[in-house]
Amino acid sequence: xxxxxxxxxxxxMGDNEVRALDxxxxxxxxxxxxxxxxxxxxxxxxLMSIIGCLDVPSSGQYSLDGVSVESxxxxxxxxxxxxxxxxVFQQFNLLARTSALExxxxxxxYAGISGKEREKRARAALERVGLGERTHHAPxxxxxxxxxxxxxxxxxxxxxxxxxxxxxxxxxxxKTGVEIMDLFQRLHRENGQTVILVTHDAHVARxxxxxxxxxxxxxxxxxxxxxxxxxxxxxxDE
Amino acid sequence: MLxxxxxxxxxxxxxxxxxxxxxxxxxxxxxxxTVVALLAIGNGATASITSSIQSGGSNLLTISPGRQxxxxxxxxxxxxxxxxxxxxxxxxxxxLKTNITxxxxxxxxxxxxxxxxxxxxxNVIGVMEAHKDVRSFTxxxxxFISDGDNKAQALVAVLGGTVAHDLFGDLSPLDKTFSIxxxxxxxxGVLESKGASLGSPDDSIFxxxxxxxxxxxxxxxxxxxxxxxxxxxxxxxxxxAMDTVSAxxxxxxxxxxxxxxxxxxxxxxxxQADTLSTLNSVTxxxxxxxxxxxxxxxxxxxxxxxxxxxxxxxxxxxxxGLRKAVGATRNQILTQFLIETVTLSLLGGIIGIxxxxxxxxAFSVSGLISSVxxxxxxxxxxxxxxxxxxxxxxxPAMRAASLHPMVAxxxx
Ligand SMILES: Nc1ncnc2c1ncn2[C@@H]1O[C@H](COP(=O)(O)OP(=O)(O)OP(=O)(O)O)[C@@H](O)[C@H]1O
Ligand SMILES: [Mg+2]
Numbered sequence: 001x002x003x004x005x006x007x008x009x010x011x012x013m014g015d016n017e018v019r020a021l022d023x024x025x026x027x028x029x030x031x032x033x034x035x036x037x038x039x040x041x042x043x044x045x046x047l048m049s050i051i052g053c054l055d056v057p058s059s060g061q062y063s064l065d066g067v068s069v070e071s072x073x074x075x076x077x078x079x080x081x082x083x084x085x086x087x088v089f090q091q092f093n094l095l096a097r098t099s100a101l102e103x104x105x106x107x108x109x110y111a112g113i114s115g116k117e118r119e120k121r122a123r124a125a126l127e128r129v130g131l132g133e134r135t136h137h138a139p140x141x142x143x144x145x146x147x148x149x150x151x152x153x154x155x156x157x158x159x160x161x162x163x164x165x166x167x168x169x170x171x172x173x174x175k176t177g178v179e180i181m182d183l184f185q186r187l188h189r190e191n192g193q194t195v196i197l198v199t200h201d202a203h204v205a206r207x208x209x210x211x212x213x214x215x216x217x218x219x220x221x222x223x224x225x226x227x228x229x230x231x232x233x234x235x236x237d238e
Numbered sequence: 239m240l241x242x243x244x245x246x247x248x249x250x251x252x253x254x255x256x257x258x259x260x261x262x263x264x265x266x267x268x269x270x271x272t273v274v275a276l277l278a279i280g281n282g283a284t285a286s287i288t289s290s291i292q293s294g295g296s297n298l299l300t301i302s303p304g305r306q307x308x309x310x311x312x313x314x315x316x317x318x319x320x321x322x323x324x325x326x327x328x329x330x331x332x333x334l335k336t337n338i339t340x341x342x343x344x345x346x347x348x349x350x351x352x353x354x355x356x357x358x359x360x361n362v363i364g365v366m367e368a369h370k371d372v373r374s375f376t377x378x379x380x381x382f383i384s385d386g387d388n389k390a391q392a393l394v395a396v397l398g399g400t401v402a403h404d405l406f407g408d409l410s411p412l413d414k415t416f417s418i419x420x421x422x423x424x425x426x427g428v429l430e431s432k433g434a435s436l437g438s439p440d441d442s443i444f445x446x447x448x449x450x451x452x453x454x455x456x457x458x459x460x461x462x463x464x465x466x467x468x469x470x471x472x473x474x475x476x477x478x479a480m481d482t483v484s485a486x487x488x489x490x491x492x493x494x495x496x497x498x499x500x501x502x503x504x505x506x507x508x509x510q511a512d513t514l515s516t517l518n519s520v521t522x523x524x525x526x527x528x529x530x531x532x533x534x535x536x537x538x539x540x541x542x543x544x545x546x547x548x549x550x551x552x553x554x555x556x557x558x559g560l561r562k563a564v565g566a567t568r569n570q571i572l573t574q575f576l577i578e579t580v581t582l583s584l585l586g587g588i589i590g591i592x593x594x595x596x597x598x599x600a601f602s603v604s605g606l607i608s609s610v611x612x613x614x615x616x617x618x619x620x621x622x623x624x625x626x627x628x629x630x631x632x633x634p635a636m637r638a639a640s641l642h643p644m645v646a647x648x649x650x
Contacts, residue, residue: 052563
């Protein structure tokens with residue numbers, strides 16, 4: 001469970017203060033699938049980085065499964081990232097010249113899991129994203145959609161409770177984007193993982209069960225989406 | 239995380255930028271190769287000079303003119319501040335009695351020598367019969383200069399092995415007549431080769447010293463109308479008596495040169511041990527000097543590595559952010575980058591050692607100097623390279639480790 005109370009993040013830019021987040025409060029239950037929307041610069045990535053324990057808020061409270069992040073030191077945060085969080089990025093962020101399999105094994109390496117077990121789990125994760133055949137391809141030998149699948153395999157390989165995706169379809173065409181959304185929905189359905197994704201695209205957002213809109217660091221709306229689109233269904237917003 | 243995995247990551251990163259990696263380690267390669275080669279060559283040179291000095295006999299005293307002893311590279315320019323005279327030799331011959339095997343004067347100069355069409359400049363040494371035993375020469379053919387030759391001022395010569403070959407080729411030199419500075423001499427003997435060592439007779443021609451004064455040297459051997467010598471050699475029968483004999487010789491010479499007690503002597507009495515210690519101090523200075531140069535080159539190499547690693551950290555900001563995002567701790571990133579730098583510098587160290595050993599061996603094979611490669615030198619070079627990796631890798635690794643994990647999400 002994610003619980004945030006009055007989250008504020010202030011960046012110091014010379015003499016200027018940038019309030020990237022300004023008192024955001026919300027709760028996300030285990031197993032929810034949520035979209036975060038908002039204009040550029042509204043603080044979405046900042047919010048994701050705090051949820052994902054990449055950063056800590058300037059003020060306000062954030063707790064993950066009842067544990068307050070302020071109490072964790074730098075290495076405590078690293079451990080939480082490795083164990084509970086899976087990150088998916090807009091630009092995939094795969095290691096170049098490194099096979100899909102080795103990219104997926106990366107989080108397990110840092111978690112201290114031994115070689116054999118690591119490979120077994122990484123292969124299983126690649127199977128689940130439909131890339132069982134492409135384990136030895138380097139990123140530059142894969143399409144954008146396939147690269148994002150590798151990145152998703154890397155995010156789920158540690159069986160994290162929370163999957164965070166910052167514009168996961170932003171670098172993909174709409175057809176491939178839909179395939180990625182299908183994958184997120186499947187992971188959410190089959191494993192009950194909490195999925196939080198940031199998107200500009202209202203159609204992508206409607207694949208989730210709840211849409212939080214933010215603007216200037218504030219939450220401006222937080223609504224349930226009772227009938228999420230199932231990926232692959234025809235678009236109805238154009 | 240295991241060392242081997244960090245090592246694999248490091249190798250992959252270095253392979254990704256092959257040319258850059260090669261250029262980066264060049265400084266270390268050159269530095270380490272220099273250290274290894276210099277030590278090997280220096281050790282070899284010292285060993286061969288030491289053994290050749292010792293082969294000259296450990297109970298030999300050499301008296302030479304001069305207020306200062308000059309050794310090493312500048313020896314040729316030592317200023318000739320005083321002279322030794324034939325009279326000094328006669329004085330010592332008369333004055334020194336106990337523990338003496340032989341006392342001989344030496345006058346040496348360069349002259350052009352000629353036989354048939356063959357003509358070159360050679361070192362001509364005026365000697366007495368006892369010279370052969372004092373310098374432990376072995377006669378290969380014929381005989382050495384005798385006291386009779388000196389008495390008769392005979393125009394006879396004994397040749398070193400190389401000179402004999404250069405002058406007469408495959409002909410037997412014995413009884414042949416050749417000219418030194420236009421004066422005809424007859425060959426009465428040839429010495430056995432001693433090889434290229436200090437004081438080797440191979441390149442010299444020996445004549446009776448008295449013949450020299452009368453028929454060859456002319457005015458040049460005179461100073462204030464007195465016959466001069468280059469050295470006086472004293473062979474002592476007991477190594478333990480060296481100091482006593484040396485002191486007696488010094489006393490006799492000071493008295494005859496009318497030196498006041500406060501005055502510095504205008505001659506030097508050197509034993510083989512003195513020569514060795516002078517030589518050692520020279521080689522030590524040289525080693526320190528060359529070591530400093532090699533050290534500077536290693537330092538520059540280290541700074542080069544640090545520079546490239548800092549660039550690499552900047553370039554790989556996104557990668558570092560990602561590693562942190564998937565759970566890498568500060569220490570794991572620090573270790574990864576440190577191992578990368580150490581791998582670079584060790585690679586440079588190993589290539590440098592191979593190169594240095596190669597250079598040293600090339601010197602040996604070419605016959606210039608038989609180099610001596612020691613395990614010590616190689617180990618030292620290895621650990622030097624290792625510590626440079628750690629020292630210069632620490633700062634870039636710390637930079638990498640302290641990057642904020644947020645860069646995974648932001649940095650483009
Ligand atoms: N490290 C930083 N230093 C200073 N200001 C920052 C920093 N990071 C973010 N900001 C500022 O905080 C605000 C929110 O940024 P953020 O990246 O969270 O927006 P976003 O909603 O993700 O935008 P986009 O849709 O363009 O990705 C912006 O005004 C941005 O300029
Ligand atoms: Mg953003």
